[in-house]
Amino acid sequence: MSWITKTLTSSIGRKIIMAATGLFLCTFLVVHLIGNLQLFKHDGGAAFNTYSHFMGTNPIIRTIEWGLVLGFGFHIYEAFALTRRNKAARGAQGYVSNHSEQNSEWTSRNMGILGTIILIFLLVHLYNFFWRARFAGDLPRMGGDNLETRDYDNLYMAVVSSFHHLWYVLLYVAAQISLGYHLWHGFRSGFQTLGLNHRKYTPLIKSVGYIFAVVVSAGFAAMPLYFYLFTNDQGELAANVPTFIHTVASAF
Amino acid sequence: MAGSNPNAKPMNLTLNVWRQPNRQAQGKIVEYHVKDISPDMSFLEMLDVLNEDLLHAGQDPVAFDHDCREGICGSCDLFINGRSHGPEKGTTTCQLHMRKFSDGDTITIEPWRATAFPVNKDLSVDRSAFDRIIQAGGYVSVNTGGAPDGNEIPIPKDISDRAFEAATCIGCGACVAACKNASAMLFVSAKVSQLALLPQGQVERKTRVENMVAQMDKEGFGACTNIGSCAAECPVGISLENIAILNREFLAAKAASNNLA
């Protein structure tokens, strides 16, 4: 083995890959969240579809997409590799009585479970939107008068209809809660693993991580909840929703 | 003649103790009862009482490691009621006192659990893996004699203090025992940080961290997932910050050292 593979397969090396890919995926979450906020724009999906068309066709984005695939791939692979190693390190005979809840946070100890829930969600999510848009091609078209956009996939309608299925909304919300907890630990953990630690800045990184976890997961979870609770099957606000929702929605 | 609390009443306790005759044998939890335990006793003195009872009854006393009983030698290593060194923060087993328990309590006592720490007998485990990690590089290579005057290299007080804090590790293994992953990184990081902070440690700074981490992996310890149980259970308060320093040192060494192996 060369020094590179030796480094990357060592315990710390694997952790560094976890951290680097994890933090990279955090940047993806930011982009994804900001883009998706266009769902809240009351234009019948025009902006969202334009955005998703851009993301699906722009060569630069398509290239970065591969990075994303690798990021997820390594993050997931290393998670399995580390879990196996760590289970073996404890040995066959575990503790009869173990009260780790008294010395650590639940999220920190359950990143694997949280990650698995996110992974299941990810597969469903990818099939539902990404696969259909990119490969299956069975999405409706936008239509309308704009020559440029009339042939774009109407991903917006696909989203709206999905978000009217209760099971899908529940899966989505559960996954976002998991994501929130995953980030709660993962964000600061990533910095720690990369050795980016300083008595002055680490408290700040921790706070930012907590805020990041809440904002991102709440942001994503707001989408299915919003459509399920407040809109009709065309994505238009229902008449009976409280006025403040209207106010908030029209602010976008 | 209680030392401090004349009102403290003696306690009767139920003990669930891991018994295992030797490394190869199967072990199991065995229930014992001890009576009239003074709250001023240390936890190990309570076990002394149990062992005297067992010996009088012609039974094999419970084997456990201990020595200084002052919290500094790092010999004692019991997993008490699901916690390394028991419920009190910043305390070794020998410094844990029975006043932290109540009459009628059931206490479960197990050895450290890690593949790298095989059980010798009952509650005694083999922690020589720690020694081998230090042997891999946890030192400054200076022969006896010929050292320059101690005041030749001034060391800023804050650096010296931080190095000292890392150096206070007693090598008990509570970190490994508490860690979900049986990771030894708090132990390793304490030594790596101490020597990385000090000017004396600079010459071997890169090879040290490379070799110590390699040995740590070879011993079969798990990888750190930044849970923090280790630091929370460390009886001498070694900080999690050291693991970040270890990671940084490792990354920097791997990126920059001349070691191609």
Place this chain on the structure above:
Amino acid sequence: MLLDSKIPEGPLAEKWEKHKFNVKLVNPANKRKYDVIVVGTGLAGGAAAASLAELGYNVKAFTYHDSPRRAHSIAAQGGINAAKNYQNDGDSVFRLFYDTIKGGDYRAREANVYRLAQVSVNIIDQCVAQGVPFAREYGGLLANRSFGGAQVSRTFYARGQTGQQLLLGAYSALSRQIAYGKVKMYTRSEMLDVVIIDGQARGIVTRNLVTGEIETHAAHAVVLATGGYGNVFYLSTNAKYCNVTAAWRAHKKGAFFANPCFTQIHPTCIPVSGDYQSKLTLMSESLRNDGRVWVPKTVEMAERVRKGQIKPQEIAEDDRDYFLERKYPAFGNLVPRDVASRNAKMMCDEGRGVGSTGLAVYLDFSEIIKRTGADAVSQKYGNLFAMYEKITDEDPYQMPMRIYPAVHYTMGGLWVDYNLQTTVPGLYATGECNFSDHGANRLGASALMQGLADGYFVIPYTIGDYLAQTPPKPVSTDHPAFAESKAYVQARTEQLLAIKGNRTPDQFHKALGHIMWEYCGMARTAEGLKYAKTEIQKLRQEFWSDVKVVGNGEEMNQALEKAGRVADFLELGELMVDDALNRNESCGGHFREEYQTPEGEALRDDENYAYVAAWEYQGDNQPEKLNKEELTFENVKLTQRSYK
């Protein structure tokens, strides 16, 4: 037998330099042909093993711990002395030498002590180079604190964990040599006999404490660094495993045992709280820098404190007796350990002791807390205060600590010459295991100094002198002497297991400790010692007919280990009593009530007792033979020690 201390000729200050030149050398290529066994891996043993391996010898190191890092040196709190004079307060090699000789009440060998003071400066340099994080000033230079028995600040420290940091330094040096393959480390191995071939030490017999296997190991020389025997008192500040077995087996094989009655009782320990007590905990002597020792002025007041009717902090200044400051205005609370201990005992004997047992005095920090704030005090003593609170459940920031003397260190040990060689050629004793440097009383922060001096800077030179005169042909364990030793060890183990009596090793140990503490402790009388002798003999007989050990010898068997150690303590105890009875004077830690000044200070008899009592084993249950090494003092004037 005439004891030859082999002190080099010439002026005191030149002896060591001259000796180092005169000793024979083993050439570098030949060193690898010599095997050296080092038993014990504390400061003396760890340092010796590492240094000898660095020189090129093949070292086999042994410890009964699971790791060499656990030796009891680790528990030393306060610091290590060195004549660096960094503080510009008038320190010098001669002053450290003088203080040590005087502190030891003129019962130590001048040449050894001077050498100790000389190499003390190298120790600090060596440890700093190893990365030992000593306390530093803001300017980055090394800090010092003052300690009992000295009027200069020469103690280097690492908060309250100096022993730990120094031991980890030696451990790291040792680890490096283990990694190089120059030291073969045997952990969980207890030495149970020395093997002597043609009058020379050629190996040891050990028991593997995990498997129970009896093993033999051969070498060209054997270094014992097996610590002190304070645990003969059962309750002491020594770690639980500390024992005399290795030294005692060497003694039985011909090594003389010197000044066994010289025991140090440390004044500042946490008092005993109950019968279950398994050991005592020291509070560093450094606390006496800032803490003030006192008891209530009257017996009536003390009575009220003991009954809990009044709290110490409520007692008015005028009702307190700061007895050390009153009696010793020059040194105050920083008088040497033996003086401080004896005075505490006197106060308690007068009925002015405190705590529920009346066997404690106060060590009060309220003044320093008032003057500098609790934070500053915590910076200095935080870990000690925390430990005190853990054990006693009392907060020393709020109320004074209760302290009482406890057995801490044994100045006596195997007799060695200037080369640290015992009366058995090829058998060396270093650190607390030997008797050489502290006389009748050891000054604070000098144990670490001596352990490291012996290990790093003395034995590497002196052992070469012996090895150079030994042919470098391999020593084999096939020699019948090994089989004989092994058989002896096995027979003894079987004997212990076969008794199947009714009393546990701990019960015997406690009984012995009680006799020793009552009659051979802080104050001794001829009558008491004679009584103790018969009691110990009785107890020893009972032991060999009534001790109870279960299980077998082919497994990890901690009760068996204990029984073996207690058996040796039962023999040593009697020798200590004999030695105390023989020494018709008071000096340092040995206080015979018959010999005291009108003020109650120790009264030495330099005319008749300025000698080292080196006891020679004569066989089982035979009285030991006394050999005397006369001490000559050419560089200090013998005076009545005065700390007033």
